[in-house]
Amino acid sequence: xxxxxxxxxxxxxxxxxxxxxxxxxxxxxxxxxxxxxxxxxxxxxxxxxxxxxxxxxxxxxxxxxxxxxxxxxxxxxxxxxxxxxxxxxxxxxxxxxxxxxxxxxxxxxxxxxxxxxxxxxxxxxxxxxxx
Amino acid sequence: xxxxxxxxxxxxxxxxxxxxxxxxxxxxxxxxxxxxxxxxxxxxxxxxxxxxxxxxxxxxxxxxxxxxxxxxxxxxxxxxxxxxxxxxxxxxxxxxxxxxxxxxxxxxxxxxxxxxxxxxxxxxxxxxxxx
Numbered sequence: 001x002x003x004x005x006x007x008x009x010x011x012x013x014x015x016x017x018x019x020x021x022x023x024x025x026x027x028x029x030x031x032x033x034x035x036x037x038x039x040x041x042x043x044x045x046x047x048x049x050x051x052x053x054x055x056x057x058x059x060x061x062x063x064x065x066x067x068x069x070x071x072x073x074x075x076x077x078x079x080x081x082x083x084x085x086x087x088x089x090x091x092x093x094x095x096x097x098x099x100x101x102x103x104x105x106x107x108x109x110x111x112x113x114x115x116x117x118x119x120x121x122x123x124x125x126x127x128x129x130x131x
Numbered sequence: 132x133x134x135x136x137x138x139x140x141x142x143x144x145x146x147x148x149x150x151x152x153x154x155x156x157x158x159x160x161x162x163x164x165x166x167x168x169x170x171x172x173x174x175x176x177x178x179x180x181x182x183x184x185x186x187x188x189x190x191x192x193x194x195x196x197x198x199x200x201x202x203x204x205x206x207x208x209x210x211x212x213x214x215x216x217x218x219x220x221x222x223x224x225x226x227x228x229x230x231x232x233x234x235x236x237x238x239x240x241x242x243x244x245x246x247x248x249x250x251x252x253x254x255x256x257x258x259x260x261x262x
Contacts, residue, residue, distance in 0.1 A: 018214075110223050
């Protein structure tokens, strides 16, 4: 069952990323890769929230970790395109922009994951306090 | 239309490969390491670095060969399979966890993942262009 959930989630995440790329016409390599950047930041935020929900046992079964975390969000975000785009910036003589892309993705990505986790933790605390 | 369907199938397969390989590598890594090194996310590291190398190859090949069949293959294998196989969000989630508990391993994880991925993807881009 979780094999099917991972497959469906991963397929959906990859298709969503593909559709966004087609719709937003990704910038050609010498420019800042905004589409991948936004996808990865949104995904990092969502994974922070989902992983925290999982530790609170509020998401269970194959539609929890297998579908949402390993499948959908894992399949939506991409490390390989992030790296290849940075390499293409470097080979296009835009090493400075490549360093900015790498650093902002990592730093903003960690901050987004922390924000997603914090949001869920705060909601859980306010719900527990309200009872 | 069929490219979109194949991106979905390839994305599902990529996520399944990541789930399987991560479980395998992580278990083996933790069984043989003690102390802070055991916290290193070896599974995600192996997945992201290997995926960056192969996407470099695919992208290099597709840049050198403009035939429509090559572009479709690059979309299905690159955007579909490799995009879903590698993951940015999980990397950021591990980084956040290590940042809270183990800053030294976190630095090794971020710099090691970025460095190894950039070098191998660069090699892949060059090699793919020679094929």
